[in-house]
Amino acid sequence: MSTPAREALDRHATPWLLATALATTAPHVIHQPLWLSALAGVMLLWASWLWWKDERLPGRWLIVLLVGAGSAGILIEFRTLFGRDAGVAMLVMFMTMKLLELKSRRDAMVVVTLGYFLLLTHYFYSQSIPTGLWLLAAMWLVTATLIRLHGGPGNPMRATLSYAGLLCLQAIPFMLVLYLLFPRISGPLWGLPSDAHAGTTGLSDTMSPGSIAQLAQSADIAFRVRFDGAVPPKQKLYWRGPVMEQFDSTTWRPYEGRPPAPNLEIISPPIRYETTLEAHNQRWLLALDAPAELPSDFGLNSQLTVTKRQAITERQRFRLSASLDYRFNTAEDPAVLQRNLALPVGSNPDARALASQWRSNSAPEAIVSKALALFANEFTYTLRPPLLGRNGVDEFLFQTRRGFCEHYAAAFVVLMRNAGIPARVVGGYQGGEYNPLDGYLVVRQSDAHAWAEIWLDGQGWVRIDPTAAVSPSRIETGIADALPFGEPLPALVQWRSEWVRTLRYRWEAINNAWNQNILGYDPQRQRELLARLGLPDTDWRNLAIALGAACGLLVTGLMGWTLYQRPSHDPVTRLWHKALRHLARRQVNCAPWETPLDLARRVREQRPELAESFQPVVDAYLLARYGTDHSLKTLRDAVAQLRR
Amino acid sequence: MLKHTLSALAGRPRPFDAILEQAGRIILGKDHEIRLAIACLLANGHLLIEDLPGMGKTTLSHALARLLGLQFSRIQFTSDLLPADITGVSIFERDKSEFRFLPGPVFAQLVLADEINRATPKTQSALLEAMEEGQVTAEGQTRQLPTPFFVIATQNPAHQIGTFPLPESQLDRFLMRLELGYPDRAAERALLAAGGQRAQADKLMPLLNANDLPAFQQEAAATHAADPLIDYVQAVVEATRQNPAFQHGLSPRAGLALLAAARAWAWLAGRDMVLPDDVQAVLPAVARHRLRSAQGGGYAQAEDIAALVRSIAIP
Numbered sequence: 001m002s003t004p005a006r007e008a009l010d011r012h013a014t015p016w017l018l019a020t021a022l023a024t025t026a027p028h029v030i031h032q033p034l035w036l037s038a039l040a041g042v043m044l045l046w047a048s049w050l051w052w053k054d055e056r057l058p059g060r061w062l063i064v065l066l067v068g069a070g071s072a073g074i075l076i077e078f079r080t081l082f083g084r085d086a087g088v089a090m091l092v093m094f095m096t097m098k099l100l101e102l103k104s105r106r107d108a109m110v111v112v113t114l115g116y117f118l119l120l121t122h123y124f125y126s127q128s129i130p131t132g133l134w135l136l137a138a139m140w141l142v143t144a145t146l147i148r149l150h151g152g153p154g155n156p157m158r159a160t161l162s163y164a165g166l167l168c169l170q171a172i173p174f175m176l177v178l179y180l181l182f183p184r185i186s187g188p189l190w191g192l193p194s195d196a197h198a199g200t201t202g203l204s205d206t207m208s209p210g211s212i213a214q215l216a217q218s219a220d221i222a223f224r225v226r227f228d229g230a231v232p233p234k235q236k237l238y239w240r241g242p243v244m245e246q247f248d249s250t251t252w253r254p255y256e257g258r259p260p261a262p263n264l265e266i267i268s269p270p271i272r273y274e275t276t277l278e279a280h281n282q283r284w285l286l287a288l289d290a291p292a293e294l295p296s297d298f299g300l301n302s303q304l305t306v307t308k309r310q311a312i313t314e315r316q317r318f319r320l321s322a323s324l325d326y327r328f329n330t331a332e333d334p335a336v337l338q339r340n341l342a343l344p345v346g347s348n349p350d351a352r353a354l355a356s357q358w359r360s361n362s363a364p365e366a367i368v369s370k371a372l373a374l375f376a377n378e379f380t381y382t383l384r385p386p387l388l389g390r391n392g393v394d395e396f397l398f399q400t401r402r403g404f405c406e407h408y409a410a411a412f413v414v415l416m417r418n419a420g421i422p423a424r425v426v427g428g429y430q431g432g433e434y435n436p437l438d439g440y441l442v443v444r445q446s447d448a449h450a451w452a453e454i455w456l457d458g459q460g461w462v463r464i465d466p467t468a469a470v471s472p473s474r475i476e477t478g479i480a481d482a483l484p485f486g487e488p489l490p491a492l493v494q495w496r497s498e499w500v501r502t503l504r505y506r507w508e509a510i511n512n513a514w515n516q517n518i519l520g521y522d523p524q525r526q527r528e529l530l531a532r533l534g535l536p537d538t539d540w541r542n543l544a545i546a547l548g549a550a551c552g553l554l555v556t557g558l559m560g561w562t563l564y565q566r567p568s569h570d571p572v573t574r575l576w577h578k579a580l581r582h583l584a585r586r587q588v589n590c591a592p593w594e595t596p597l598d599l600a601r602r603v604r605e606q607r608p609e610l611a612e613s614f615q616p617v618v619d620a621y622l623l624a625r626y627g628t629d630h631s632l633k634t635l636r637d638a639v640a641q642l643r644r
Numbered sequence: 645m646l647k648h649t650l651s652a653l654a655g656r657p658r659p660f661d662a663i664l665e666q667a668g669r670i671i672l673g674k675d676h677e678i679r680l681a682i683a684c685l686l687a688n689g690h691l692l693i694e695d696l697p698g699m700g701k702t703t704l705s706h707a708l709a710r711l712l713g714l715q716f717s718r719i720q721f722t723s724d725l726l727p728a729d730i731t732g733v734s735i736f737e738r739d740k741s742e743f744r745f746l747p748g749p750v751f752a753q754l755v756l757a758d759e760i761n762r763a764t765p766k767t768q769s770a771l772l773e774a775m776e777e778g779q780v781t782a783e784g785q786t787r788q789l790p791t792p793f794f795v796i797a798t799q800n801p802a803h804q805i806g807t808f809p810l811p812e813s814q815l816d817r818f819l820m821r822l823e824l825g826y827p828d829r830a831a832e833r834a835l836l837a838a839g840g841q842r843a844q845a846d847k848l849m850p851l852l853n854a855n856d857l858p859a860f861q862q863e864a865a866a867t868h869a870a871d872p873l874i875d876y877v878q879a880v881v882e883a884t885r886q887n888p889a890f891q892h893g894l895s896p897r898a899g900l901a902l903l904a905a906a907r908a909w910a911w912l913a914g915r916d917m918v919l920p921d922d923v924q925a926v927l928p929a930v931a932r933h934r935l936r937s938a939q940g941g942g943y944a945q946a947e948d949i950a951a952l953v954r955s956i957a958i959p
Contacts, residue, residue, distance in 0.1 A: 156888050159955070592957035595921045626870045627917040 009108050014051045016145040017111045018044065021099055023138040024118040025092045031125055033077050036089055039070060040096040047099035058100055066097055088121045108149050115142040129514050140168050173554050181547040183540045184523040202280030203427055203448055205242045207252040209392055212427070213383050213404035216479065218445040221278055222429055223286060224512055225441040228272040234431045235475045236324050238451065238463065239286040239443065241428035243303035245339055249347040250392060252410065252425045254303075255339060262302045264328045265460075266292055270321035276516065279314050283307045286429055286443075288322035289463070295319060302336075303424075304328060304461075315515065330460040332422075337455060340422035348414055350394040355418030364456055367419045371412055372469040379403070381471035381482055405474070408466040409450040422455040426463070431478050438509035446479055571632055572624045575639050579617045582642050586610060596622055613642050658914045659860070660686075663711045663851050670707040670845050671700050673831025677822050679912060680929050681708060681796075685857075686864045687908035689819020689901065690775050690795040692760075692933065699824045701798040705756040706845040708796070712857060713850035715790070717752035719771075721763040723806065727770035731782040745782070750774050753790050753854055757797040761807040771795065772814050792857050812936075819901050820926070821933035821943075864911035869903060869918045872959040876920050877903050879956050880927065884935060887955070889948040891936035898934045905930050920958050927953065 022044060029037045043066075050057060070093040071081065078086035095114050101107055119135050119142070144164035151160060202222060204211065223239075244252035270292035277285060285298060287306040295318040298306050306320075329336075343352075358367045378401055385403040388395045393414045396407050403411075409425050416423035430449035432441040451465040468475045474482035535542055580590050583599075588607055590599050600618040604611040620635035660682060667678045681704065684691045693701045702718075709716035719730060732748030749755065750771065757771055774780050775795050780787050797818070799810070815821070827835060838844075869877075877899060885893025894902070903918075905926040910918045928949050935944035 156951075158888060591954070593954045595919065595924065595958055597919065597921045622917075622919060626868075626873050626919050628868050628870075 009102055009105055011051070011054070013108060013145075013148055014047075014102060016141075016148045017102060017108055018048055018051070018099060020111060020115045020138075020142050020145045021047075021095050023134075023141050024115040025095055027122055027126075027131065027134060028088060028092055031085075032089060032092065035073065036070075036077075036092065039073075040092055043096035043099060047096075047102070050100075057103065060101075063097060063101055066100075067093070070097070084124050088124065091118055091121060105149060112142060112146050112149065115145070127519055129511065136168075140164055143167055170558065173558075174551060177547065177550040177554060179521070180526070180529065181543055181550060183543045184521070184526045202278075202282060202445065203241045203286075203429070205244075205254055205282065205427075207244055207406050207410070207425060207427055207450060208250050209385065209388050209396075209403070209407055209410070212406045212448045212450055213385065215448040216383060216404070216446045220445045222280070222443045222445055222447070223275050223277040225273050225275045225288075225432065225443065226439055227441070228274075231434055231441055232271060232324060234477065235468075237431050237441075238289045238426075238449075238465075239429040239432075240289050240305055240426060241282075241284055241286055242426075243305055243453070244425040244427065245303075247342075247344065247410075247414070249344040249390065260302050260333075262300060262304055262328050263331065264290060264300075264304070264326060265330070266290070266323040267325040267327065268323050270323045272319070272321045274317060274319050276315060276317045276512075276520075277312060279312060281311050281313060283309070283311050285312070285318060285320075287320055288324075290323055290326035290328065291320060292323045293321040302329065303426075315520070317516075317520065327460050329455075330458060332455055332460070337422045340424050340455065341417050341420065343414065343417050348391045348393040348418075350391075350398055351411070351414050352418045354397075355415050359419045364419075364421050364454070367416070367421065368454065368464060371415050372464075372466060375408060375412075375466050375469040379408075379470045381467065381474065383483060405467040406450045408470060409452045412452045412464065412466040416452070416454050424453050426451050426453050430465075430475065433478065435505045435509055435512075437505045438512060440509070440512055442508060442512075572621065572635065575632070575635050576617075576621045576625070579614070579621070579639050579642055582639075583610070583614070613638075617642060658912070659852070660912055664912075666711055666848060666851065667704070667707050670848070671704050671824075672835050673827040674700070674704075674824055677824055678704070679909075680820060680822055680926065683905060683908040683912055683926065684820040684929075685712070685792075685794055686861055686911065687819060687901075687904040688792070688861050688865075689904065690797070690817060692797050692799060692815070692818040692821040693824065694799045694801050694821060695824045697800060699826070701824065702756065702758065703845055704824070705754070705796045705798075707848060709754040709756075710845060710848040711851050712754070713852045713854045714753040714792070714794070714857075715854065716754050716756070717749040718756040718758060719749045720758045721760050721767070723762055723764065725763045725767050727767050728782070730767065730770050731774070731780045734783055745785075745787070747787070748780075748782075750780060751787075751789060753792055754794045754796065757795055759800055760797040761799050761809050763808065765808050765811075768808065768810065768814065771797075772817055775817050792854070792861070812934075815933045816895070816897065818933065819905060820929040822929055860911075864908045865904065867907040867911045867916055867918055869907065873918050873920065873923070874903075875959045876956070877906070877923055879959070880923060880952070883952055883956050884931065887948070887952055889938055889951070890944055891938050891941065894931060894934055898931065902927065902930045924953055 025040055049055075071090070074086055074089045074093070075081055078089065080086050081090060091114065095111070095118060098107065098111050098114065102111070116139075119139055122131055122135055125131075140161075141164075144161050147164050147167075148160050203215065242254050245255045246253045271288075272293075273288065275285075275287075285295075285306040285308065287294075290304055291300060291306050294300060294306055298308050298318075300306055355367075358370055362370070374397075380402045381404070382402050383404055385396075385407060386400045388400070393411045396403055396411055397415075406425075413423040413425050427448075427450050429443050429447045430451070431447050432443040433447075434441050449467070451463060451467065453461045453463055455461050465475060471482045530536075530543075530546070535546060576596075583590065583603070586607065588599075588603060588610065594602075596618045600611070600615055603614050616638040617635070620638045623629050624632065624635050663682065664675070664679060667682075668675050671678060681691055681693075685708070693704070695701055705718075706716070708714075719725075728748070730748050730750050732746050732751065734743040734745045736742070737744050755771075760768060760771070770780075774789060774793075778789050778791070778793055780789060826832070880902065881894045881896075881899040884890055887893075902923065906918050906922040909926050910916075910922040913922070928946055931949060932944045932946065936942070937944050937948065
């Protein structure tokens with residue numbers, strides 16, 4: 001039996017299907033294994049060539065062989081055929097191979113369905129604005145292809161595209177309703193458990209020479225801050241991360257024990273701000289020194305780092321306040337001071353000798369200024385310091401004299417400890433870039449920094465930034481000005497041309513708005529929105545009801561609008577449509593361009609049992625509508641006769 | 645096309661059924677084209693038949709002239725044909741010492757202009773003026789042509805060397821353009837069995853008096869076209885202007901021609917109202933030579949016209 005689904009595919013539909021396959025698979029090239037992209041590309045080109053030359057499609061056995069080989073490749077590459085990456089790879093392979101067996105309408109429908117499904121898979125990898133735009137356009141194309149398959153060759157391309165566009169536009173209200181009302185899950189909307197947090201970069205909780213210099217080469221955003229008032233001067237913006245007290249002659253680590261609460265004395269009035277922290281897989285929140293108020297479920301440890309119980313694995317927003325002038329732990333536990341004087345035995349003898357000279361006859365403040373004066377001479381600030389050996393601090397201080405902030409902080413702390421002043425390294429970020437367009441301060445990985453903290457009697461822990469002595473501009477204006485040209489800074493940070501900067505500000509402002517408002521729409525904000533709409537306590541049941549009601553309203557509204565658009569107030573037309581509906585219920589559909597006589601003829605041929613009652617309707621309708629006789633009675637009677 | 649009779653719609657006797665039937669015996673298997681040709685004459689329009697030699701163009705013209713009782717003349721167009729060969733010349737009569745006008749072959753009720761594209765544009769335009777104005781101007785004097793006055797022009801599309809194809813503005817003068825095409829198997833077999841049809845055409849008896857025709861034309865032109873039908877014609881004309889398959893759309897004059905042809909078609913079917921079916925039936929013959937295909941620039945493709953019809957909803 002020949003059903004419509006088995007109909008042969010008309011040749012001119014193939015380019016649409018090829019375009020659909022290309023549009024729905026192409027962005028996967030970014031993360032797919034190269035061989036798979038190459039295979040998919042070859043399949044696409046092959047299918048296009050076969051179409052162009054009007055050649056026969058390859059035989060079934062060849063396709064089976066190709067699918068077998070492709071699946072084996074995926075199995076070897078991913079060690080599974082399931083899960084996100086392998087599953088998507090399988091879909092891409094199926095999509096491109098299906099193009100080689102486009103024989104019937106049914107095959108074409110498989111391509112379209114697969115296309116719609118593939119659209120979804122892109123969100124597993126990216127939810128950025130370009131991805132969204134691409135997928136919208138691809139959805140338009142897939143829909144147009146579907147319309148093309150049903151509309152036949154008669155419709156010109158422009159009509160097909162505009163019809164598909166109209167359909168997509170009509171879907172927008174539903175998209176909005178689903179977006180706003182569909183129950184939200186906390187956590188990344190599309191991320192899957194195994195890979196949601198893979199590959200996030202950020203400050204680590206240990207520091208060794210070169211670790212921050214490496215981080216500073218990334219332009220990724222660490223967090224964004226919006227101050228309630230004016231942005232404080234840059235040299236005061238120290239975002240505190242881990243505090244490292246333990247040194248094993250190469251690496252600095254935090255103290256492992258559980259320290260008591262700090263004794264913080266706030267001097268200047270607190271500044272309120274909101275920070276949007278990117279996922280960094282660590283427990284600390286990079287708060288501005290010194291934190292005055294904390295978000296709930298965060299704690300402050302004795303080293304002034306704001307931490308949480310669990311690692312932060314998704315982009316989150318917090319409200320905080322900070323006091324830029326403060327004093328803390330003026331009465332410090334002697335054990336802590338002891339810990340901050342400890343040095344590995346026998347390491348860095350030259351530094352020890354130098355510090356001992358200072359120690360003999362000076363007050364702590366004088367020792368600090370001697371050390372800073374040492375850095376201010378003859379030292380170079382660079383992202384590409386030479387490699388250091390076992391006694392790294394000695395080599396740095398007396399031979400290479402080239403380093404990034406971690407070198408200076410480490411060397412300074414070693415000197416201080418040798419001079420008998422308790423000192424430690426603090427990791428974090430310094431500064432940030434203010435975007436005047438949306439008022440956000442953007443802090444990037446390239447703003448990663450390390451500085452020192454020393455304990456002075458009566459003053460508590462005091463921040464000393466030795467980098468400021470070497471390169472004051474690093475603290476005052478930013479890293480791009482502090483480093484000589486040619487250092488491997490990310491281009492994004494380095495460009496100083498005015499319009500590039502404006503363009504970048506604009507793009508970041510848009511991106512930030514997208515992140516804050518679209519992707520950041522979480523259960524909390526959904527609850528707030530619904531509360532404002534008069535649905536205070538929402539569980540999934542209430543949401544489902546709201547969703548159903550909103551969609552129902554939309555459908556009713558759209559239907560009303562469509563009916564309003566087509567005013568069939570003419571009673572003749574109304575009766576005729578009634579008759580057409582009667583036929584449609586009996587599986588005879590009238591195309592818009594089909595004349596009543598053609599329809600009557602078709603009914604006689606296909607459904608002779610309906611013809612007898614339908615013919616009088618046609619006669620009466622034609623007379624009433626196109627003739628001079630406008631009496632409705634005959635038509636009404638004929639239509640009424642249909643019902644029996 | 646509308647072979648079946650709608651009981652309620654066909655109340656009127658149809659004098660042309662006999663003509664259609666008789667012509668159908670001469671040109672076998674071309675009932676639709678014959679009906680179009682007669683509709684064209686009923687709508688008071690001129691007809692262009694374009695096809696290869698030997699397809700029955702001339703035979704059809706002969707048959708129509710005989711059946712309709714029209715006075716017939718034939719002009720074979722050649723490259724050396726002059727305007728005067730069509731319109732006629734004045735010759736000096738020695739006996740009466742005056743010029744006497746000898747009317748050319750155009751002074752007939754049905755003129756067959758055979759292979760019109762072989763003549764020079766100057767000669768072509770002499771005929772075309774006659775077609776448009778219903779009069780002939782020769783030697784400074786304007787003479788009325790007989791009524792009714794029809795021109796059936798034929799054209800051979802295959803051999804264009806040494807020919808002067810009619811420009812678009814003159815194609816527009818023809819209400820319809822037909823292609824006869826090959827007969828189907830059965831018709832061709834009957835033709836082979838029966839021998840040449842041209843001789844039979846000459847034996848046909850007139851079924852109509854030439855003087856009856858204008859009355860029928862008036863009746864056909866009065867066929868009722870309701871508002872929805874006018875809407876439909878307008879939608880068709882507008883659709884040709886927006887459809888990218890054509891270089892340009894139909895002119896308002898073409899819209900009038902379409903409606904007139906549809907009226908004649910409906911009248912032929914015995915109806916006194918025009919249906920969208922009538923518009924669809926005459927559309928290819930009326931529109932194809934007035935449109936230019938966007939691809940290639942020739943006449944609009946039949947498939948494009950079919951697609952156009954499928955893009956317009958019946959009001």
